[in-house]
Amino acid sequence: MQKIIAEYLGHELPRINAFLKDETDKLDSSVRPPIQHVLAAGGKRLRPLLTLLAARALGAKNDAALPLACSLEFLHSATLLHDDILDEADLRRGRQSAHIIYGRSETILAGDVLLALANRLVAGYGEPRLTDILSEAIMRTATGEVKEIANVRNTELSNEDYLDIITGKTAYLFQAACECGAIIAGCPKEVEDAAHNYGLYLGIAFQLVDDALDYVSPSDVSGKPSGGDLREGKLTLPLIGYFAQLEPARREELEDKFRQNLLSEKETADILHEITALNLPQQTREAARSYVDQAREALKKFPDTPEREVLDSILDFVLSREK
Amino acid sequence: MQKIIAEYLGHELPRINAFLKDETDKLDSSVRPPIQHVLAAGGKRLRPLLTLLAARALGAKNDAALPLACSLEFLHSATLLHDDILDEADLRRGRQSAHIIYGRSETILAGDVLLALANRLVAGYGEPRLTDILSEAIMRTATGEVKEIANVRNTELSNEDYLDIITGKTAYLFQAACECGAIIAGCPKEVEDAAHNYGLYLGIAFQLVDDALDYVSPSDVSGKPSGGDLREGKLTLPLIGYFAQLEPARREELEDKFRQNLLSEKETADILHEITALNLPQQTREAARSYVDQAREALKKFPDTPEREVLDSILDFVLSREK
Numbered sequence: 001m002q003k004i005i006a007e008y009l010g011h012e013l014p015r016i017n018a019f020l021k022d023e024t025d026k027l028d029s030s031v032r033p034p035i036q037h038v039l040a041a042g043g044k045r046l047r048p049l050l051t052l053l054a055a056r057a058l059g060a061k062n063d064a065a066l067p068l069a070c071s072l073e074f075l076h077s078a079t080l081l082h083d084d085i086l087d088e089a090d091l092r093r094g095r096q097s098a099h100i101i102y103g104r105s106e107t108i109l110a111g112d113v114l115l116a117l118a119n120r121l122v123a124g125y126g127e128p129r130l131t132d133i134l135s136e137a138i139m140r141t142a143t144g145e146v147k148e149i150a151n152v153r154n155t156e157l158s159n160e161d162y163l164d165i166i167t168g169k170t171a172y173l174f175q176a177a178c179e180c181g182a183i184i185a186g187c188p189k190e191v192e193d194a195a196h197n198y199g200l201y202l203g204i205a206f207q208l209v210d211d212a213l214d215y216v217s218p219s220d221v222s223g224k225p226s227g228g229d230l231r232e233g234k235l236t237l238p239l240i241g242y243f244a245q246l247e248p249a250r251r252e253e254l255e256d257k258f259r260q261n262l263l264s265e266k267e268t269a270d271i272l273h274e275i276t277a278l279n280l281p282q283q284t285r286e287a288a289r290s291y292v293d294q295a296r297e298a299l300k301k302f303p304d305t306p307e308r309e310v311l312d313s314i315l316d317f318v319l320s321r322e323k
Numbered sequence: 324m325q326k327i328i329a330e331y332l333g334h335e336l337p338r339i340n341a342f343l344k345d346e347t348d349k350l351d352s353s354v355r356p357p358i359q360h361v362l363a364a365g366g367k368r369l370r371p372l373l374t375l376l377a378a379r380a381l382g383a384k385n386d387a388a389l390p391l392a393c394s395l396e397f398l399h400s401a402t403l404l405h406d407d408i409l410d411e412a413d414l415r416r417g418r419q420s421a422h423i424i425y426g427r428s429e430t431i432l433a434g435d436v437l438l439a440l441a442n443r444l445v446a447g448y449g450e451p452r453l454t455d456i457l458s459e460a461i462m463r464t465a466t467g468e469v470k471e472i473a474n475v476r477n478t479e480l481s482n483e484d485y486l487d488i489i490t491g492k493t494a495y496l497f498q499a500a501c502e503c504g505a506i507i508a509g510c511p512k513e514v515e516d517a518a519h520n521y522g523l524y525l526g527i528a529f530q531l532v533d534d535a536l537d538y539v540s541p542s543d544v545s546g547k548p549s550g551g552d553l554r555e556g557k558l559t560l561p562l563i564g565y566f567a568q569l570e571p572a573r574r575e576e577l578e579d580k581f582r583q584n585l586l587s588e589k590e591t592a593d594i595l596h597e598i599t600a601l602n603l604p605q606q607t608r609e610a611a612r613s614y615v616d617q618a619r620e621a622l623k624k625f626p627d628t629p630e631r632e633v634l635d636s637i638l639d640f641v642l643s644r645e646k
Contacts, residue, residue, distance in 0.1 A: 027462075027466075028469075029465060030470050030473055031465065031469050069373075077436075077459035078435075082435060085431060085535070103472070105468075105469075106409070107407070108405050108408060109465040109466075109469050112401075112402075112434075112438065112462075112464075112466075114463045115438055115439075115461070115464060116458040116462040117458070119457075119458040120454070120458035120459060123451040123452075123454035123458060124451070126451045126453065128447070128448070128449045131442055131443070131445070131451075132443055132446040132447070135442040138436075138438070139350075139435075142354065142433075142436045143351045143353060143436065146354050146428075146433070147351075147353050149428050150428070177643070207529060318628075
């Protein structure tokens with residue numbers, strides 16, 4: 001991670017984590033365990049950091065954005081709790097998923113509690129636009145996930161459909177994080193829009209890199225088994241590109257097996273190997289770069305502050321991250 | 324149903340349903356089916372009706388409360404979608420559950436979309452207290468459900484614990500429905516509190532009667548198999564009362580089997596029969612009556628309007644309903 005981000009995180013992470021802990025401690029003890037579990041798994045706290053940075057870069061006073069920022073982490077954690085059940089994932093960031101330890105029902109409900117807690121924190125600002133934007137983001141996130149599920153093993157999925165899905169399931173929450181930060185800073189509409197665009201393009205780039213990493217990261221780095229998307233039938237850019245470059249008969253054969261979930265372990269390993277050999281994960285990163293460029297363009301509308309520099313470094317970090 | 328309620332519903336139900344349909348139609352088509360399914364199942368639309376009635380009884384203009392009222396139905400429907408998964412219920416109001424038809428993941432996410440849609444509707448009022456109260460209600464509803472699950476087959480459950488659970492899982496949303504209606508009417512704090520109390524006590528009574536009905540309603544009336552709570556290991560007032568009146572050795576034996584889910588079909592049928600013979604469902608209704616009385620007391624703080632009369636009739640309806 002870039003030094004400038006690490007330094008900023010060094011200041012902010014303890015305060016973010018303390019706030020998350022305080023709010024979690026106030027919850028009824030019966031719903032706390034899965035919530036503590038998902039928060040303790042760590043993660044990058046990228047969304048709350050973005051809210052803090054956008055708010056301060058655009059003139060918000062020191063701690064004004066902290067509850068708002070943390071509400072973004074609660075929303076994100078809620079989606080993780082629900083996702084774990086959707087994916088039937090046994091691992092999350094290398095640790096056992098909450099629903100394996102605490103039960104499926106408890107985990108769904110803990111997610112609901114987090115969604116509501118986030119809303120309550122946001123309501124505290126007395127600015128209905130924040131609730132509006134975050135509600136919209138949650139709706140779009142869930143809709144993106146439904147579309148992703150609906151398109152599992154759908155080899156007809158186009159690049160555009162794929163982009164629509166990842167924008168939904170990932171980018172809108174990044175967008176909301178940045179836009180809400182701008183709103184409580186009280187900046188001009190044009191700058192709010194710039195924050196919105198910065199978050200949106202950063203979010204798309206983030207997910208593209210995530211999808212690239214799925215094909216390159218060994219399990220001990222990413223916390224997920226390598227090639228998980230291929231095994232789960234998720235079409236992402238590397239796999240779409242792989243199918244597209246096959247000669248027609250071979251393509252038809254493999255797509256057919258993929259659709260029916262009939263690829264052997266050997267075929268799966270071969271595809272994973274070829275995707276790497278063809279440099280398709282790297283090409284996916286290149287696609288991410290074009291979104292990072294657009295995010296950087298949006299950032300030019302921000303006044304020149306130390307926070308803008310951190311936001312700029314985050315673009316490089318998201319593009320180059322290895323896990 | 325009392326004539327006065329039926330008349331009011333006759334006016335309001337088409338408008339509530341039209342609003343619910345309009346908002347649902349605006350959602351992405353990929354998330355719509357489970358939502359349309361749960362809304363089409365009907366239900367009493369009791370929560371939105373309460374919001375409309377409280378708002379109008381306390382001076383809100385005609386349609387001011389409609390989006391707020393419908394957000395209550397969306398919140399309730401979200402909890403139904405998530406509950407269906409929790410219960411592993413195959414039937415809901417006599418129809419197949421959404422998750423059986425549309426899949427578990429799609430149903431969880433559709434619930435999340437509804438939670439967010441409700442929040443967005445409420446944010447439209449520009450009154451953060453509404454978001455605050457509804458977020459709190461969702462947190463308490465989910466917490467109550469977690470506690471209920473944690474206490475399945477717990478024969479130590481006291482009457483107080485049971486009341487705490489049903490207040491959480493059911494009554495807070497009724498309370499929020501009424502309190503929010505009062506808030507947008509802009510009435511004095513004392514009357515807001517009365518609306519709050521009316522909803523709370525009505526909600527407790529509603530769930531008590533629900534728990535009584537579980538032991539008396541044949542499946543074709545309630546849409547659920549009779550004695551479902553006993554079979555699922557849920558301790559409610561009739562069963563708590565049943566165990567309490569057994570002589571110690573017999574009590575220990577049956578509680579032990581119940582805890583371990585070892586009751587035979589014959590023993591289950593016998594218990595169901597004895598619970599009816601001992602009039603325990605009727606006693607549970609009597610317990611509901613004391614809460615209805617408290618709700619009626621709160622209602623005296625409302626000005627004398629036709630809506631107050633309907634709210635009063637709803638108390639009788641909730642107490643006497645057979646399904």
